[in-house]
Amino acid sequence: MPNIIIEGPPIQDLNKKRQLVRELTDTAVKVFGLPKETIVVLIKENAPENVGVGGELIIDRHTK
Template structure:
């Protein structure tokens, strides 16, 4: 079973559904593996839990 992991910002339920559908459709088309075989995981990160350049992303302008 192929796995696709998206590690990014918090998304609405509708955006998650769209992302999962698009990842699955594209990966299935490219690999010729049935859509039913794919597992998509979304890992949401709060901007207060991410640092870039030594600063919290939530505090960058």
């Protein structure tokens, strides 16, 4: 604790995941004033057929 959960699309590039975790952690350290080791980040990758925006699946928006 604190924990940060990111619900987003799949991320292919491992370096993007590294950047995400590094920068989100740095922000949390600054705001909460807690040691870096206490910050946990969970990256949740959601397939486009499992996400709806505006009543439509992302997968259907992409095929338009």
